[in-house]
Amino acid sequence: MNKLITLISILICIVGGYLLSQHIFSIFVGGEGLFIWLTMLCASIWFGRHNKDSIYRLFKDIHQSNLEDIERQELKDQEAEVIK
DSSP: OHHHHHHHHHHHHHHHHHHHHHHHHHHSOTHHHHHHHHHHHHHHHHHTTTSTTSHHHHHHHHHHHHHHHHHHHHHHHHHHHHHO
16 A cells, blocks of 8 residues: 555656646746756755655765765775885
8 A cells, every 4th residue: 555655646746747847848938947947856855855765865875975985995095005
């Protein structure tokens, strides 16, 4: 039942997003519609940042993982220089 609710909510979001984008592009011509669409996308990511499954947290976790990998690599390089 939980998977069905998740699937229905995803479909509603996709259809709603499509209809909203069609409406926005019918009002604005050219780049204005794209600008508004990107602004809405960025705002939804920003306002969803406290959700544990949000895109914001995913990017933050990837960034933190990359920083830890850099620190580990620097320590290995320093150890290799000391051994030489």
